Amino acid sequence: MIKNKLKQDMRVIGDVTLFTKDTFYCMLSRPFYLGRFLEQIIHLGIESLSITIVIGIVTGLVMTLQFGYGLEKFGGTLYVPAIVSLSLMRELAPIFTSLLIAGRIGSGISAEIGAMKVSQQIDAIRALGTNPMRVLVVPRVLASILSLPLLATLSAFMGILGGLTIANIEFNMPPGFYINKVLSTIKLSDVFGSMAKCAFFGLVISILACFRGFETKDGTKGVGSSAKWVVVRTSIIILISDFFLSKILILIFD
Amino acid sequence: MQKILEVKNVFKNFGFKKVHNGVSFDLTLGETIGLLGPSGTGKSVLLRSIIGLEEIDDGEIRYHHKRIDNLTEVELYKIRTRISYSFQNGALFDSDSVFENVAYPLFEHTKLNELEIEQKVLNVLKIINMEGAKDLMPSDLSGGMQKRVGLARAMILNPEILLYDEPTAGLDPSNVELVIDVMKKFKQQGISGILVTHDIPTALKICDRILILKDGVINFNGTTEEFENSNDSFVKTFLKYE
Numbered sequence: 001m002i003k004n005k006l007k008q009d010m011r012v013i014g015d016v017t018l019f020t021k022d023t024f025y026c027m028l029s030r031p032f033y034l035g036r037f038l039e040q041i042i043h044l045g046i047e048s049l050s051i052t053i054v055i056g057i058v059t060g061l062v063m064t065l066q067f068g069y070g071l072e073k074f075g076g077t078l079y080v081p082a083i084v085s086l087s088l089m090r091e092l093a094p095i096f097t098s099l100l101i102a103g104r105i106g107s108g109i110s111a112e113i114g115a116m117k118v119s120q121q122i123d124a125i126r127a128l129g130t131n132p133m134r135v136l137v138v139p140r141v142l143a144s145i146l147s148l149p150l151l152a153t154l155s156a157f158m159g160i161l162g163g164l165t166i167a168n169i170e171f172n173m174p175p176g177f178y179i180n181k182v183l184s185t186i187k188l189s190d191v192f193g194s195m196a197k198c199a200f201f202g203l204v205i206s207i208l209a210c211f212r213g214f215e216t217k218d219g220t221k222g223v224g225s226s227a228k229w230v231v232v233r234t235s236i237i238i239l240i241s242d243f244f245l246s247k248i249l250i251l252i253f254d
Numbered sequence: 255m256q257k258i259l260e261v262k263n264v265f266k267n268f269g270f271k272k273v274h275n276g277v278s279f280d281l282t283l284g285e286t287i288g289l290l291g292p293s294g295t296g297k298s299v300l301l302r303s304i305i306g307l308e309e310i311d312d313g314e315i316r317y318h319h320k321r322i323d324n325l326t327e328v329e330l331y332k333i334r335t336r337i338s339y340s341f342q343n344g345a346l347f348d349s350d351s352v353f354e355n356v357a358y359p360l361f362e363h364t365k366l367n368e369l370e371i372e373q374k375v376l377n378v379l380k381i382i383n384m385e386g387a388k389d390l391m392p393s394d395l396s397g398g399m400q401k402r403v404g405l406a407r408a409m410i411l412n413p414e415i416l417l418y419d420e421p422t423a424g425l426d427p428s429n430v431e432l433v434i435d436v437m438k439k440f441k442q443q444g445i446s447g448i449l450v451t452h453d454i455p456t457a458l459k460i461c462d463r464i465l466i467l468k469d470g471v472i473n474f475n476g477t478t479e480e481f482e483n484s485n486d487s488f489v490k491t492f493l494k495y496e
Contacts, residue, residue: 115348116347116348119343119348120341120343120345121345121346121347121348123302123307123341123345124341124345124346124347126307126327126334127305127307127334127338127339127341128334128338128358128359128407129330129332129334129335129359129362129363130331130362131327131328131331
């Protein structure tokens with residue numbers, strides 16, 4: 001039984017690799033569906049703005065509050081801006097945003113494509129002489145790769161802003177001091193490192209979601225299980241790969 | 255008569271299940287064939303195989319004497335603009351309006367400007383008696399209307415062959431008449447067709463020739479008159495029960 005499960009998992013890994021290869025081939029050759037890409041930027045990126053902002057602010061508020069009271073006992077309140085901004089920029093914003101997007105967008109993409117699969121719409125795209133990889137997958141993958149880093153960066157900045165507000169209210173920290181500390185802590189490499197990580201997470205989420213959508217069978221039940229499959233797998237991959245990506249980024253930049 | 259499509263000794267299995275066991279027939283220019291047979295004998299699979307949505311295991315499919323069963327997916331895209339497929343459930347893109355659905359092949363395969371595309375779509379919608387429905391979404395349409403829009407989308411590029419997959423299944427008599435009317439109009443325009451159906455009266459109204467697929471092979475191949483007057487016991491039983 002374990003052997004069969006392993007075999008099945010290896011086959012999925014192989015299929016996803018081939019799917020990724022096909023996606024990149026279609027991405028780098030014509031025709032390109034600009035309209036559909038912009039549609040996905042709006043759907044995946046702009047429509048996720050509000051929730052990303054809320055998550056960023058709330059994380060910043062909570063982090064500042066916890067670290068503020070925790071470090072106050074040791075007279076370390078002054079370090080709060082550096083700790084909060086660095087952890088937000090390097091880890092919390094990319095991870096929280098990516099997990100959120102995996103839930104919101106990953107499941108949405110797989111359900112949408114899965115529903116198209118079971119209702120023969122993907123066959124119809126093929127029957128009408130067009131390539132579903134170009135029509136459906138490439139716009140979603142590109143939009144995810146581009147949107148996710150921008151959303152995570154925005155989330156980090158909103159978190160820092162939230163931290164600034166609560167540091168001022170709760171610990172009487174002047175905003176100018178807070179901003180100076182943040183600017184002297186965060187380097188450009190932190191921002192780019194975070195964006196690179198999120199671009200990778202965006203690729204993972206969209207590729208797995210599209211792949212699973214294409215593999216959907218068994219009607220509406222299959223659509224639901226595909227969405228669940230994507231959220232679970234992408235969340236695990238995001239959390240595990242974050243460790244290795246962080247290690248690589250530290251080796252490169254520090 | 256000019257043969258435009260030849261299906262030669264086609265075999266197709268799904269795992270251990272043998273679906274086609276040497277299917278052979280051909281289609282001549284301007285002709286419409288009715289492909290009948292008991293449920294589950296692989297009629298729709300045969301249509302899907304013709305345009306490469308299913309791979310065949312053995313045999314040949316030729317379009318204008320050129321093999322198309324061994325073409326790659328990319329090479330098939332061009333063939334699929336000449337051999338069109340009308341899905342049983344319409345398979346309309348549910349996020350796009352009727353206009354966008356019907357216009358899709360024109361945007362993809364022609365260099366027509368938006369005005370010309372709109373004109374062409376409106377003309378086709380007129381043929382299917384749905385001029386006023388261009389802005390409706392598929393979810394706003396009845397089953398019969400969805401099938402007609404699917405037919406319009408399949409014929410908008412003026413294909414040489416149209417493959418109809420049960421276009422009248424599940425429709426009430428008035429919608430069946432509308433769909434038959436649409437198929438007759440397509441036939442008058444010179445589009446050849448293969449009609450998969452269980453609806454024998456419809457097949458007799460539209461088709462020039464009837465084929466019966468049974469046990470993986472073509473069991474009967476003759477004109478509609480020969481079909482109606484056949485002494486073959488299976489054809490008789492089939493006529494009686496269908």
